[in-house]
Amino acid sequence: MSGSRVLTSVVGGQAVAGSDERPDVNPSDLSDLVAIASLGGTSVASDAVAAASAAFATWSRTTPWQRAEVLDRAGTEIIARADELGDLLAREEGKTYPEARGEVVRAAQIMKYFAGVALQPHGQALDSVRPGIDITVTREPVGVVSVITPWNFPIAIPAWKIAPALAFGNTVVFKPADLVPASAWELVDILNRAGLPAGVLNLVLGRGSVVGPVLTGDPAVSAVTFTGSVETGRGILAGSAGSGIKVQLELGGKNPLVVTERADLAVAVECAMQGGFGSTGQRCTASSILVVTDGVHDAFVDALTARMGAWSVGDARTGGIDMGPVVDASQLAQDSSYLDTARAEGAEIVGGKRVDGATEGHYLTPALAVGTSITDTINREEVFGPVMSVVRVADYAEALAAANASTMNLSAGICTADLAEASHFKRNSKAGMVMVNLPTAGVDFHVPFGGRGESSHGPREQGTAAVEFFTTSKTAYTAPGSPS
Ligand code: NAD
Numbered sequence: 090m091s092g093s094r095v096l097t098s099v100v101g102g103q104a105v106a107g108s109d110e111r112p113d114v115n116p117s118d119l120s121d122l123v124a125i126a127s128l129g130g131t132s133v134a135s136d137a138v139a140a141a142s143a144a145f146a147t148w149s150r151t152t153p154w155q156r157a158e159v160l161d162r163a164g165t166e167i168i169a170r171a172d173e174l175g176d177l178l179a180r181e182e183g184k185t186y187p188e189a190r191g192e193v194v195r196a197a198q199i200m201k202y203f204a205g206v207a208l209q210p211h212g213q214a215l216d217s218v219r220p221g222i223d224i225t226v227t228r229e230p231v232g233v234v235s236v237i238t239p240w241n242f243p244i245a246i247p248a249w250k251i252a253p254a255l256a257f258g259n260t261v262v263f264k265p266a267d268l269v270p271a272s273a274w275e276l277v278d279i280l281n282r283a284g285l286p287a288g289v290l291n292l293v294l295g296r297g298s299v300v301g302p303v304l305t306g307d308p309a310v311s312a313v314t315f316t317g318s319v320e321t322g323r324g325i326l327a328g329s330a331g332s333g334i335k336v337q338l339e340l341g342g343k344n345p346l347v348v349t350e351r352a353d354l355a356v357a358v359e360c361a362m363q364g365g366f367g368s369t370g371q372r373c374t375a376s377s378i379l380v381v382t383d384g385v386h387d388a389f390v391d392a393l394t395a396r397m398g399a400w401s402v403g404d405a406r407t408g409g410i411d412m413g414p415v416v417d418a419s420q421l422a423q424d425s426s427y428l429d430t431a432r433a434e435g436a437e438i439v440g441g442k443r444v445d446g447a448t449e450g451h452y453l454t455p456a457l458a459v460g461t462s463i464t465d466t467i468n469r470e471e472v473f474g475p476v477m478s479v480v481r482v483a484d485y486a487e488a489l490a491a492a493n494a495s496t497m498n499l500s501a502g503i504c505t506a507d508l509a510e511a512s513h514f515k516r517n518s519k520a521g522m523v524m525v526n527l528p529t530a531g532v533d534f535h536v537p538f539g540g541r542g543e544s545s546h547g548p549r550e551q552g553t554a555a556v557e558f559f560t561t562s563k564t565a566y567t568a569p570g571s572p573s
Pocket residue numbers: 237238239240241242264265266267296297298299300301302305316317318319321322324325339340341342372373471473499540544
């Protein structure tokens with residue numbers, strides 16, 4: 090692996106090499122080595138927590154303007170480098186270049202949004218119910234925040250955790266997913282050069298099973314914000330039970346899209362295509378189960394199948410393609426295994442073929458499991474690939490019941506032109522986010538994000554909700570006549 094770019098952890102502003110290495114491989118071209126991650130162990134993680142802890146006293150007392158300026162500068166650089174960073178992200182993760190560039194721009198928007206949030210008032214001055222006493226409710230930073238992220242949004246998810254953490258005066262230890270160290274490294278480099286004092290933002294490249302317990306269990310850590318699988322998230326929650334630290338989890342999704350006979354068929358097909366196969370279906374908000382009422386089922390499946398046949402799959406950085414590869418061999422094996430199980434449980438599989446590209450990569454065509462029941466395995470577990478299934482139901486009432494059968498209620502959608510159906514669905518869906526005539530995936534950064542059931546734990550992320558997790562509230566009472 091000599092000659093490749095080596096990425097290291099960053100602790101207290103210094104590059105720190107680890108004792109192990111992991112290749113960062115392009116899933117569109119397995120002969121293309123993007124970089125080599127130098128993986129640290131528990132001592133690197135402990136040092137990063139110590140550096141963040143030491144930096145907290147100063148950073149937490151910076152003015153909102155100082156924090157806003159850093160975030161704003163970082164956002165400006167990210168936008169200026171959107172082409173290059175988008176290319177890196179597409180190369181490393183495998184979503185198409187337009188999707189990857191869009192994600193980079195989103196990260197910049199998040200930086201700038203939280204630069205503004207830092208400047209907004211978050212406290213309150215109130216009258217007491219007792220005469221003459223003044224009350225203030227202030228928001229204070231929590232302390233050292235561990236940020237642990239998945240591979241499917243290599244820059245946007247880190248941005249939407251790190252930006253509010255810094256905006257509210259916390260210091261950060263950031264551990265990205267093993268598959269996408271390069272995008273993470275660039276984000277940290279940009280923020281540090283934008284003016285963060287050493288130790289405020291630390292990067293730990295290391296295996297989750299090794300460094301994770303330090304980042305979630307060190308007594309100097311005050312909060313953990315995690316996005317990833319239900320299994321890992323549950324482990325973190327169980328491990329933190331005795332320590333009382335704040336834990337925010339955004340986990341898996343099993344997202345239904347309801348299509349009724351009152352839907353505009355073209356809109357419904359497009360919502361399913363974008364929601365199910367955008368970013369190669371590797372989104373927690375991906376449309377996964379298509380719940381279709383009897384009257385439109387066959388026409389919808391025919392139209393969707395035709396559209397899937399025209400969907401091009403190839404190298405993420407080739408212009409004009411619709412879908413890049415699956416992220417790695419184990420995810421590809423998981424996708425194929427769910428399709429095999431669906432077939433064994435009686436579904437007819439449309440698409441879902443391994444295909445060759447110009448280079449060797451993890452290419453899979455979009456897949457649709459037709460004729461499934463809501464209780465089938467494929468409709469209960471998260472696939473996390475370009476795989477959707479169809480469940481035929483008699484009417485809207487049955488559709489709502491099927492949509493609400495999910496236990497990972499992150500996002501749910503309905504395609505209908507009937508206002509009464511749309512309103513009823515918005516009111517009665519069990520999901521944390523509801524989309525009407527829109528794909529289940531695709532959200533804004535200035536409003537709360539999160540699911541229900543097994544999908545989320547703790548306060549919502551993003552936008553107006555971020556203040557809840559990244560600050561702690563203090564209520565102060567002042568007696569009359571106290572020195573001002
Ligand atoms: P994962 O759970 O395997 O890994 C997530 C992160 O946790 C990685 O950085 C990993 O290294 C780390 N990790 C692993 N073991 C750990 C441990 N013991 N302690 C601490 N950290 C540990 O998930 P993934 O495969 O990277 O991502 C895919 C999953 O993420 C899917 O389930 C998807 O639905 C979910 N996801 C959820 C959202 C959301 O907002 N709800 C968004 C994106 C992805």
